[in-house]
Amino acid sequence: APALILLIDDDGGMVERGKALEQVESMLSLLPLGLAITDRDGRFLFLNNAFARTAGLREGEKPLYPGDLMIREDKSAVADAVRRYASGPPMTGDLAVRLRAGGEDPVALGIAGVRGLGDAAVLLSIKDNSEETKLKSQVAQATKMQAVGQLAGGVAHDFNNILTAIIGHCDLMLLRHSPGDSDYDDIQQVKNNSNRAAGLTRQLLAFSRQQTLRPQVLQLPDVVADVSNLLKRLLDEKIELEVKHGRNLGLVRADPGQLEQVIINLGVNARDAMPKGGKISISTRTITASDVRDLKSDILPVGDYTALFVSDTGSGISPEIIGKIFEPFFTTKEVGKGTGLGLSTVYGIIKQSGGYIFADSKLGEGTTFSIYFPVHKLSGDQEERATLASPPVKATAKKDLWGSGHILLVEDEDMVRAVAERALTRQGYTVVTASDGEEGLTNLAAQGEGKFDLIISDVVMPIMDGPAMAKQVRAEYPDLPILFMSGYAEEQLRKSIDLDNVAFLPKPFSVAQIAEAVGEVLAEHAK
Missing domain, CATH: 3.30.450.20 (PAS domain)
Incomplete structure (x- = not known):
């Protein structure tokens, strides 16, 4: 000193x-x-x-x-x-x-x-003490965001179990009614609102970095081009949209659908900040390791990045508020005009994709969101196979959801287990249930080898969880297929489960979705 x-x-x-x-x-x-x-x-x-x-x-x-x-x-x-x-x-x-x-x-x-x-x-x-205070504030904010993220993820997981039961029972009731019945529309309304609630839980999981992503190797300008036409339709005539791209941009690895959601959320926020009109600028740029050193950021590691900037000429964000904008349910909009989950969803998607996001704003001048994605390095053979644009969605014929076979269903939540059992039994399967991993292994041993065609299991359960049970199953029955169902992110689960040849069904799911997932796993196993 x-x-x-x-x-x-x-x-x-x-x-x-x-x-x-x-x-x-x-x-x-x-x-x-x-x-x-x-x-x-x-x-x-x-x-x-x-x-x-x-x-x-x-x-x-x-x-x-x-x-x-x-x-x-x-x-x-x-x-x-x-x-x-x-x-x-x-x-x-x-x-x-x-x-x-x-x-x-x-x-x-x-x-x-x-x-x-x-x-x-x-x-x-x-x-x-300005730099020291700023660093302490950033650390405190990051710690708070992590704690809130863990809380949000836990709440979303519990809600997914409840919504799985509600959506499943709605599907089962709809099967007993036809359009035009007095109860059909009411049941459909319950299901529609449950799906809206499921959308909110997905946003919470996005913030807590626990949602399921489908990452691809892509070029940012391709994603921006796909989404800019949609964004133009969401903007008022008084708002100008400007798109610029830098040269020699590096590839990034991210979920194109989620990146589109990021750009739309930022664009809509910018629109709302300019009720009298203005300009939204979306640009991409190459950021080298030397550029990062010049930024002198305590958060952004030195390296090569492909950056995305979304700027507006709106009202700006006050210094008192800017530190809170990524927190879930924080909003400055009027009651009923925003959930407060838009920017928290953006934050979660960027962090889960390995990127960094910063907000800079001046009152009365506008706001700029700067997003940095690490450049994804490819080997020679990977480079030839790299997907540089989102693949088109192929139209598929409606699948036959009926099937046959014996299924061991392991789920600790009574309501989820009940609706999954009824859904699969209705589709023609014979189902044996268990409430945890130990009971599942007991049922498997009692029925003997070759009795079950598939195990469907939750991941987080008391006494013995799904992955622990699955490892013991694989040791004794290496060819028995396993389908995990969970409200947590698939890539996180695959890292923790560390088993080959397992399928994944995200919660909440409908009767049709679980039947389709089971049919696909059994069909793949029969090849």
Whole structure:
């Protein structure tokens, strides 16, 4: 830590003391520390350039008292402290104060009583904590976002179980009614609203980085081109959309559908910030490792990136709010005009894709969202096979959902287990159920080898979870196919399960979706 040591001879006369003060001032002016000297009345006698810079003084500005640099609430405390240290025995201490030019973040004001330097009575030191405070704020925000993300992911997972049961029972009831029946429309309405709720849980899972992504190697301009036509239809005539692309952009690996969602969310937010019209700019650019070093970011690692920038000329975001915009359910829109999940979804998609997102804004001038994706490096043979654009969706004939076979269904949630059992039994399958992994293994042993054609299992269960059960099953029955169903992200589960030849069904699912998934797994196994 920096230190200043003064050796003062108190026996000199006033002339010598005056010369000593001049020498001390000339020495202090050369130091990088923010230092100043006041007299017994608290008036400034001297302040060096570092002190003036940290205090936010303009060139040529000369304040009379230290309190003139502080916000109104801190003026009296600083004045009292200076007077107290100016008299009596020499003492040292520090005071947390807020500078008039520094916002709400406090800085440390060091105070020391000095004697033997003529009119000088108090030495003040000030430390520029802005970078340290900014870093602490970023760490605290990242920690908070992680905690909120874990909470959001847990809530979404529990809701997915509930919604699976509601949607499943709606499907089963719809099978017993035909369009035009008095209850058909009511049941359909329940199912439609359940699907809307499922959309909200997907957004929560996106924020918590637990949704299922289908990453591809792609070029950002291809995704921007696909989505810009849709975005134009969502914008008012008074808003201009400008799209620019840089040269020699590196490939990125991400889910094109989710990237489109990111651009649409940012575009709609920009539109809402410009009710009187304006301009939205979407641009891509190559960012080299040298460019990253120049940014001097504590968060963005040095490396090569392909960047996406979405800017608007709207009303901007205030400094008090900008740190909260990625939090779920935070919104500045009127009640009923936004869920507060748009930017949190964007944040989750970018982070889960291995990217970084930053927001810069000035009130009255507009906002820019900067997104950095690491450049995806390909080997020679991969480069030939790289998908540079989203593949077109192929039209498929409606699949026959009827089937036959014996299925072991392992699920700890009674409501999900019940609806899955009824759905599969209705499609022609024979189903044996278990409420956890141990009971599943017991049923498997009791039925004997070759009895079951498929195991369907939840992932997170008490006593023994799905992956632990699956490993024991594979040891004894290596050819038995397994279908996992879960509300968590498929890629995360595949890393934790570490088993080949397993299929995945995301929750919530409908009767048709579970029947189709089972049919596909059994058909693949029969090849």
